[in-house]
Amino acid sequence: MKEIKKITCIGAGYVGGPTMSVIAQKNPNVTITVVDLNQARIDAWNDTDLEKLPVYEPGLDAVVAEARGRNLFFSTNVEQAIDEADMIFISVNTPTKTYGKGKGQAADLKYIELCARQIAAVAKSDKIVVEKSTLPVRTAAALKSILDNTGNGVNFHILSNPEFLAEGTAVTDLHNPDRVLIGGEDADAIEALVQVYEAWVPRERILTTNLWSSELSKLVANAFLAQRVSSINAISELCEVTGANVDEVSRAIGYDSRIGSKFLKASVGFGGSCFQKDILNLVYIARSYNLTEVADYWEQVIILNDHQKARFAENIIQTMYNTVNGKKIAFLGWAFKKDTNDTRESAAIYVADHLLEEEAQVIVYDPKVPAEQVYKDLDYLGTRSPEDNRRLVTVVNDPYEAMHGSHAIAILTEWDEFKCYDWPRVKEDMKKPAFVFDGRKLLDRNKLSMLGFNYYAIGE
Ligand code: UPG
Incomplete structure (x- = not known):
């Protein structure tokens, strides 16, 4: 099984920012880059004044202070980060659709699809792609189809790893989760992500499913x-x-x-x-x-x-x-x-x-x-x-x-x-x-x- 050395997270929002900060804090040997197209948001994540972080969460400033610049980076260079990563988390927002079929109810997967297409276009080596955003059931299938059909012939393994942190307690929830859930088809890919979490989460609290x-x-x-x-x-x-x-x-x-x-x-x-x-x-x-x-x-x-x-x-x-x-x-x-x-x-x-x-x-x-x-x-x-x-x-x-x-x-x-x-x-x-x-x-x-x-x- 391939050891994960570089992780990229697309989306520096409420979930991506704190989650990657804690993963970086607990895995000092893994380089983590959080990317976002929003320059202002990335600048805020990089601000030396930790009061200016774009997400206010008790304890987050200390985690960022420990990992940022060591093995945690925030950047707008999405393509480079995709290219270099062994594992890519997709943590973009999936708002409720405001138009067309399913308006007002269905999740809008526009941003997820754009991510998938960009990953496929850029990737020159095998990648594990992790759904962190909350998605409708069977989105992974759509994701896989886009990756496999528009890519450069490299292999993609898709995992689902939903986030259960609550706002206001994000850092304690991440440090001490009730459980971590990892869904997937490929045992090696699942194990690779299990190892990232095992750096601090007891094995019995890491659940794996389809x-x-x-x-x-x-x-x-x-x-x-x-x-x-x-x-x-x-x-x-x-x-x-x-x-x-x-x-x-x-x-x-x-x-x-x-x-x-x-x-x-x-x-x-x-x-x-x-x-x-x-x-x-x-x-x-x-x-x-x-x-x-x-x-x-x-x-x-x-x-x-x-x-x-x-x-x-x-x-x-x-x-x-x-x-x-x-x-x-x-x-x-x-x-x-x-x-x-x-x-x-x-x-x-x-x-x-x-x-x-x-x-x-x-x-x-x-x-x-x-x-x-x-x-x-x-x-x-x-x-x-x-x-x-x-x-x-x-x-x-x-x-x-x-x-x-x-x-x-x-x-x-x-x-x-x-x-x-x-x-x-x-x-x-x-x-x-x-x-x-x-x-x-x-x-x-x-x-x-x-x-x-x-x-x-x-x-x-
Ligand atoms: N609330 C109440 N009464 C209660 C508990 C909560 O009114 O007894 C309200 C609370 O005030 C808030 C809402 O319910 O308006 C949601 O609260 P909470 O769950 O603490 O906040 P979130 O940060 O939205 O977290 C939820 C899940 C978390 C999940 C996240 C995003 O708790 O597990 O990861 O949503 O999906």
Whole structure:
């Protein structure tokens, strides 16, 4: 079996960047080059100021500092990196299609295909090609066909190696994964990748399967996780009308070891780049095989999530005397969860959109998300003109400024710092009655009620 000396990763994003950094940290004898066409992103990965890395992940700066320049390199020279590599990871994005067949559901494989064609065109020696991006089942077959038919007669082995890291904990997840999954047909190729991971992951946690199982497992893992959130969120609505408390219910059922306690936190709705996209993709695959009941079953997870976001916004409107027109609503948090600057599919975007339709004035504070991103997210929805988004939404760098003179506070992300604010001061500074709508069940109901806030939390 060929020993892997050089690895190239195409795509320096949320997955490719941190994953390759850790692989490089743990395999000092393997040269790893992460390539991307986006010069600005590569420059940021190469910036001597580690605060400027394009991905914010606790602990990532230390990993990059250790490996970069030693055996970890970031470059825009895609062809050279392909040419030199023994193993090539494809870690480009696979957004949901926004056009044509499967629009809104299927994964857009345009970037994957472009990668495959480029690899085929450049490669002059045998390569192992690893799918790191989350892909529809049987993409490997398409990949192989492109590589074999447009290449220079060299051999390609395809592996599927889905990523399970969660944002905000990427480095700990990578250092200590529950499992590493490698799917493939060729035993030597599989073993080559096993060895890369064995540098730090115990062998029994490295699972090997056939290609299709590996590809499908990734979608299924995310579908199951999202399904737990939608399940508890469905119960949160029931709790609100019956007088049960969803945290107590979560705790009670989570003690059953068959159910388990993780991923049972009711919220304003799940976000992030993966859950919705992967479920839509699963639904699309099921429909394409005419598995209507299967498709409907999983689609319901998304329907419930959309409902949860909408009803959070509706509750704000109803509680504030059925109108938020001209009222200042301070948003604490815009990221889809704490400890990340990622806002993709964040519940905050949809809740804001709903309130803006009612002409609310939204003031956003998020410790990590810049103003441009907030506007970009709203503009992308296309619900109203960019001018109207800027007229109705203000983004500030100081939480107290956001809450000053506001009619209500809505908590959209569970940032720890929100718990430590000077809540008596906030109360003084707000319009009365002072409403708090806690979409993350983050604050202490008793404390806020004692201070005189009208406090509403999901599932209570
Ligand atoms: N969430 C809840 N309640 C919970 C747990 C999560 O509302 O009990 C929300 C969370 O706030 C976030 C979303 O669910 O909006 C997703 O959270 P999380 O899974 O922590 O974030 P991701 O970084 O999107 O990670 C998921 C998978 C990970 C996978 C990745 C990309 O957890 O295994 O690699 O998506 O596919």
